Amino acid sequence: xxxxxxxxxxxxxxxxxxxxxxxxxxxxxxxxxxxxxxxxxxxxxxxxxxxxxxxxxxxxxxxxxxxxxxxxxxxxxxxxxxxxxxxxxxxxxxxxxxxxxxxxxxxxxxxxxxxxxxxxxxxxxxxxxxxxxxxxxxxxxxxxxxxxxxxxxxxxxxxxxxxxxxxxxxxxxxxxxxxxxxxxxxxxxxxxxxxxxxxxxxxxxxxxxxxxxxxxxxxxxxxxxxxxxxxxxxxxxxxxxxxxxxxxxxxxxxxxxxxxxxxxxxxxxxxxxxxxxxxxxxxxxxxxxxxxxxxxxxxxxxxxxxxxxxxxxxxxxxxxxxxxxxxxxxxxxxxxxxxxxxxxxxxxxxxxxxxxxxxxxxxxxxxxxxxxxxxxxxxxxxxxxxxxxxxxxxxxxxxxxxxxxxxxxxxxxxxxxxxxxxxxxxxxxxxxxxxxxxxxxxxxxxxxxxxxxxxxxxxxx
Amino acid sequence: xxxxxxxxxxxxxxxxxxxxxxxxxxxxxxxxxxxxxxxxxxxxxxxxxxxxxxxxxxxxxxxxxxxxxxxxxxxxxxxxxxxxxxxxxxxxxxxxxxxxxxxxxxxxxxxxxxxxxxxxxxxxxxxxxxxxxxxxxxxxxxxxxxxxxxxxxxxxxxxxxxxxxxxxxxxxxxxxxxxxxxxxxxxxxxxxxxxxxxxxxxxxxxxxxxxxxxxxxxxxxxxxxxxxxxxxxxxxxxxxxxxxxxxxxxxxxxxxxxxxxxxxxxxxxxxxxxxxxxxxxxxxxxxxxxxxxxxxxxxxxxxxxxxxxxxxxxxxxxxxxxxxxxxxxxxxxxxxxxxxxxxxxxxxxxxxxxxxxxxxxxxxxxxxxxxxxxxxxxxxxxxxxxxxxxxxxxxxxxxxxxxxxxxxxxxxxxxxxxxxxxxxxxxxxxxxxxxxxxxxxxxxxxxxxxxxxxxxxxxxxxxxxxxxxxxxxxxxxxxxxxxxxxxxxxxxxxxxxxxxxxxxxxxxxxxxxxxxxxx
Numbered sequence: 004x005x006x007x008x009x010x011x012x013x014x015x016x017x018x019x020x021x022x023x024x025x026x027x028x029x030x031x032x033x034x035x036x037x038x039x040x041x042x043x044x045x046x047x048x049x050x051x052x053x054x055x056x057x058x059x060x061x062x063x064x065x066x067x068x069x070x071x072x073x074x075x076x077x078x079x080x081x082x083x084x085x086x087x088x089x090x091x092x093x094x095x096x097x098x099x100x101x102x103x104x105x106x107x108x109x110x111x112x113x114x115x116x117x118x119x120x121x122x123x124x125x126x127x128x129x130x131x132x133x134x135x136x137x138x139x140x141x142x143x144x145x146x147x148x149x150x151x152x153x154x155x156x157x158x159x160x161x162x163x164x165x166x167x168x169x170x171x172x173x174x175x176x177x178x179x180x181x182x183x184x185x186x187x188x189x190x191x192x193x194x195x196x197x198x199x200x201x202x203x204x205x206x207x208x209x210x211x212x213x214x215x216x217x218x219x220x221x222x223x224x225x226x227x228x229x230x231x232x233x234x235x236x237x238x239x240x241x242x243x244x245x246x247x248x249x250x251x252x253x254x255x256x257x258x259x260x261x262x263x264x265x266x267x268x269x270x271x272x273x274x275x276x277x278x279x280x281x282x283x284x285x286x287x288x289x290x291x292x293x294x295x296x297x298x299x300x301x302x303x304x305x306x307x308x309x310x311x312x313x314x315x316x317x318x319x320x321x322x323x324x325x326x327x328x329x330x331x332x333x334x335x336x337x338x339x340x341x342x343x344x345x346x347x348x349x350x351x352x353x354x355x356x357x358x359x360x361x362x363x364x365x366x367x368x369x370x371x372x373x374x375x376x377x378x379x380x381x382x383x384x385x386x387x388x389x390x391x392x393x394x395x396x397x398x399x400x401x402x403x404x405x406x407x408x409x410x411x412x413x414x415x416x417x418x419x420x421x422x423x424x425x426x427x428x429x430x431x432x433x434x435x436x437x438x439x440x441x442x443x444x445x446x447x448x449x450x451x452x453x454x455x456x457x458x459x460x461x462x463x464x
Numbered sequence: 465x466x467x468x469x470x471x472x473x474x475x476x477x478x479x480x481x482x483x484x485x486x487x488x489x490x491x492x493x494x495x496x497x498x499x500x501x502x503x504x505x506x507x508x509x510x511x512x513x514x515x516x517x518x519x520x521x522x523x524x525x526x527x528x529x530x531x532x533x534x535x536x537x538x539x540x541x542x543x544x545x546x547x548x549x550x551x552x553x554x555x556x557x558x559x560x561x562x563x564x565x566x567x568x569x570x571x572x573x574x575x576x577x578x579x580x581x582x583x584x585x586x587x588x589x590x591x592x593x594x595x596x597x598x599x600x601x602x603x604x605x606x607x608x609x610x611x612x613x614x615x616x617x618x619x620x621x622x623x624x625x626x627x628x629x630x631x632x633x634x635x636x637x638x639x640x641x642x643x644x645x646x647x648x649x650x651x652x653x654x655x656x657x658x659x660x661x662x663x664x665x666x667x668x669x670x671x672x673x674x675x676x677x678x679x680x681x682x683x684x685x686x687x688x689x690x691x692x693x694x695x696x697x698x699x700x701x702x703x704x705x706x707x708x709x710x711x712x713x714x715x716x717x718x719x720x721x722x723x724x725x726x727x728x729x730x731x732x733x734x735x736x737x738x739x740x741x742x743x744x745x746x747x748x749x750x751x752x753x754x755x756x757x758x759x760x761x762x763x764x765x766x767x768x769x770x771x772x773x774x775x776x777x778x779x780x781x782x783x784x785x786x787x788x789x790x791x792x793x794x795x796x797x798x799x800x801x802x803x804x805x806x807x808x809x810x811x812x813x814x815x816x817x818x819x820x821x822x823x824x825x826x827x828x829x830x831x832x833x834x835x836x837x838x839x840x841x842x843x844x845x846x847x848x849x850x851x852x853x854x855x856x857x858x859x860x861x862x863x864x865x866x867x868x869x870x871x872x873x874x875x876x877x878x879x880x881x882x883x884x885x886x887x888x889x890x891x892x893x894x895x896x897x898x899x900x901x902x903x904x905x906x907x908x909x910x911x912x913x914x915x916x917x918x919x920x921x922x923x924x925x926x927x928x929x930x931x932x933x934x935x936x937x938x939x940x941x942x943x944x945x946x947x948x949x950x951x952x953x954x955x956x957x958x959x960x961x962x963x964x965x966x967x968x969x970x971x972x973x974x975x976x977x978x979x980x981x982x983x
Contacts, residue, residue, distance in 0.1 A: 009584075040557060040581035040583065041581065041597075041601055042579070042580040042581045042582075042594040042595070042597045042598030042601060042602075043552065043578050043579075043580065043581075043597065043598030043599060043600065043601030043602030043603075043605070044578060044581075044601050044602070044605055045564075045576075045578055046557035046560070046561065046578075046579065046581050047557070047558075047561050048557075048558045048561045048562075049556050049557055049558020049559070049561070050558070051558060052558045052561070052562075067526075070617075071534060071617050071651075071652040071653040072527075072530055072532060072533065072534050072652055072653075072656070073533075073534035073536070073537075073559055073562070073616070073617065073652040074559075075530075076530055076532070076533050076534060077533070077534075077537075077559070077562030077563075077565075077566060078562065079529075079914075081565075088496065088498075094528065094529065095528065095529050095530065096526065096528060097526075097527055097530065098525060098526065098527070099527035099530060100653055101653055101654070102651075102653050102654050104653070105621065105651075105653050112525045113525075115524060115525035115526070116525045116526040119523060119525060119526040120526065123519075134617075135555075135556055135587075135616070135617055135618040135621070136617040136618065136621050136652075136653060139587060139618065139621040139622060140621060166556040166558040166559070166618070167556055167582055167583055167584055167586070167587050167618055168583075168584060169583060169584075170557075171558070388737075392737050396735060411568070411573065411574035411737075412574075412737065414733060415574075415731070415733055415735075415736070415737040415738075416735065416737065417733060417735055456733050
């Protein structure tokens with residue numbers, strides 16, 4: 004591994020913004036944040052994938068993957084991060100290196116690919132992704148990007164995160180480092196206001212950013228930059244002028260939030276847009292941070308007024324589902340903030356949470372689960388598909404909410420299932436989204452197919 | 465309000481309401497400050513020009529929107545086709561996560577595959593420990609009866625030696641001495657998924673026939689009357705393999721399907737989770753050595769495997785994904801020749817029915833122009849079938865097809881009057897195809913789900929007959945091979961044709977002079 008990458012990795016393993024990290028000894032810290040991969044056991048995406056996921060939502064740039072067909076071929080346009088404008092990010096750009104490149108090096112090919120992109124697409128920037136193969140053969144993408152930047156007069160950003168660097172989450176963080184190193188602070192906004200904020204680690208999946216943006220706008224708060232949902236390159240470049248920041252998925256980009264606080268004095272808090280109470284908390288904390296930095300005091304009153312109206316409206320819209328969903332048992336297999344942030348809303352409509360996974364959650368996440376659910380009896384640290392399957396087939400739950408990878412475990416156990424990770428087609432954020440979520444749960448539970456699959460064939464009856 | 469409780473509009477309708485339309489228009493005017501509509505249109509039109517096409521075809525380094533996948537994806541496909549076999553990919557775990565999601569999105573089924581999760585230190589010191597630990601974990605977690613090892617680029621670049629590593633794993637007791645572990649080197653920077661299929665399949669045969677990596681004596685071939693069938697990488701395998709079995713059964717042909725993932729990707733919802741299901745058994749693999757001959761349905765998927773089998777003294781027949789009437793005729797005649805068994809009455813009837821159907825519809829498809837892309841063998845079979853239907857396969861494009869393949873496609877063109885103005889494009893991508901669709905438009909496009917962007921850009925209706933199909937459900941459950949499969953492919957083309965026709969003739973008072981009830 005390039006020395007620079009090794010140094011970068013060590014730097015993200017030192018995270019003063021993370022309590023969990025602080026508790027570790029120096030030695031433990033060096034080993035990294037996630038538990039060691041278990042060779043031979045089913046595993047998730049790699050660091051490259053994590054980096055691509057985090058940056059791909061920057062919609063107006065070209066994302067060029069330097070590697071063999073595998074990496075871009077498999078990740079091309081595979082997430083529902085939506086754009087309100089340019090579609091450049093959905094085009095699959097790769098150097099598609101071959102055997103001769105592996106032998107003779109792929110740097111020249113990469114340089115020519117960058118040139119062709121700039122000639123043909125003229126995007127505001129090109130992001131170049133390193134992959135295992137090109138890293139192993141020693142292609143120096145940082146040098147190529149530097150040369151291309153100088154030659155073409157356009158930002159060419161190296162994202163030096165080969166898959167072997169580690170797991171997906173590490174890739175998220177290293178992608179954040181690339182933004183800190185090469186993008187953030189390289190441009191100035193036309194104007195600034197006392198109410199400019201950044202939203203960090205929100206990817207506008209199924210348009211979720213658009214579910215919360217109007218709330219901030221009603222308060223006169225401008226989202227200066229979103230990292231990186233529906234983002235434009237320029238926005239990210241002038242993100243350093245925000246007055247406060249909301250960090251959504253603490254595991255993904257905490258390093259970005261913390262370093263922006265250190266470098267530019269932008270205070271942040273960790274919040275969530277999932278669930279009624281959490282959305283309100285997020286608005287409140289944002290207002291408080293902004294007022295603390297000189298925004299007009301009355302922002303706080305206006306925020307409270309908006310919260311009162313929106314909460315009343317949301318609860319009123321959720322009320323009709325109470326009768327239908329009361330007593331239904333939910334198994335939540337997700338990660339991070341969602342492990343606790345939707346729990347309160349589901350409980351409010353009368354549903355019982357039989358388990359929530361905390362595999363990807365921070366210590367704070369886990370504490371909140373305990374606070375909301377009373378104890379930790381229903382916290383599942385790392386459920387194997389086999390255990391999940393047993394739980395579902397013994398009908399200890401009525402519905403499972405999870406990402407696409409565990410859907411078949413539910414479906415084969417004849418269990419209703421609702422997708423709440425990146426491949427879904429509905430947004431669940433804000434006061435709007437929680438109603439959509441409950442509505443979708445209701446639809447899934449009441450689909451006649453479940454009755455059908457649970458009945459024996461007519462000739463066996 | 466455009467949205468009301470009485471009539472909830474879903475997303476695709478909601479934003480067309482005047483309130484939203486006005487809002488979006490205002491946003492465009494007041495905030496977007498894009499180029500003028502005229503300028504955008506000008507550039508857009510330019511990308512459709514011959515001039516742009518020339519620049520596009522002069523591309524040398526950049527691949528845009530590739531129509532191929534990597535070797536290990538094909539290797540995992542091949543491994544899934546063996547009984548209780550766990551595909552184990554030595555290398556990065558991210559790659560394997562991609563294969564699993566890729567297959568699951570297409571087949572709507574779980575896909576079991578693991579990796580050795582190589583990390584940085586493995587890249588520096590070699591992946592031995594990962595492989596040894598990985599084998600132990602995979603074996604104890606999932607209890608496979610066979611582990612089929614392939615590799616990602618990462619292991620290939622550092623040059624890990626699978627043979628000695630696996631021997632090491634056995635010696636260290638990571639897996640039982642008698643566990644069968646065939647292995648293949650499958651770097652993504654060589655070839656494509658069909659190459660990976662070939663390498664993985666060959667590794668299984670070599671392993672069992674040549675003495676399990678020197679652990680036991682090699683098998684002696686004792687010829688019998690049976691024949692082997694190798695399907696190759698095929699997105700419709702779930703429908704096609706059972707169809708092939710049905711055809712063999714109908715003729716009373718004793719046969720072995722070498723690599724059959726059709727059950728693994730077609731498990732029922734009956735309350736039982738099947739990590740493995742169906743597949744070719746070890747006994748079948750060993751017995752296959754004794755077969756009289758092997759039929760390779762897709763040559764490019766089994767070039768090396770076929771040669772290896774031929775070296776054992778069997779006759780090997782290479783086909784190029786035969787489809788439709790002529791293609792299926794060729795396939796059945798070869799089977800009949802090899803086995804001495806006549807084509808059954810049942811199949812004769814089916815042939816007649818397919819001909820009848822083609823006859824019924826011929827007037828509609830005659831002379832229609834097609835663009836098609838995909839794997840080399842599929843394109844050969846599909847081109848022949850289109851020519852048989854009286855269609856013109858104007859653009860036949862492949863990212864993983866080479867010059868030799870192009871010569872074969874050209875030979876098909878030359879043999880039919882419908883092939884007169886048709887052209888084959890080896891080693892090209894979907895962005896090249898986009899230019900072609902503008903400069904030399906066609907009536908229909910045959911491809912995979914990624915073709916939907918071309919469908920939208922170029923206004924050419926897409927028929928999904930190529931892996932992966934991720935945005936339409938369950939097409940893969942039906943065969944595309946044999947006479948029955950030919951009928952199914954014919955209907956897919958006709959459906960799209962009639963849809964397009966209805967759409968083009970749907971304007972009341974303007975175009976509905978041919979909006980007909982009976983077509």
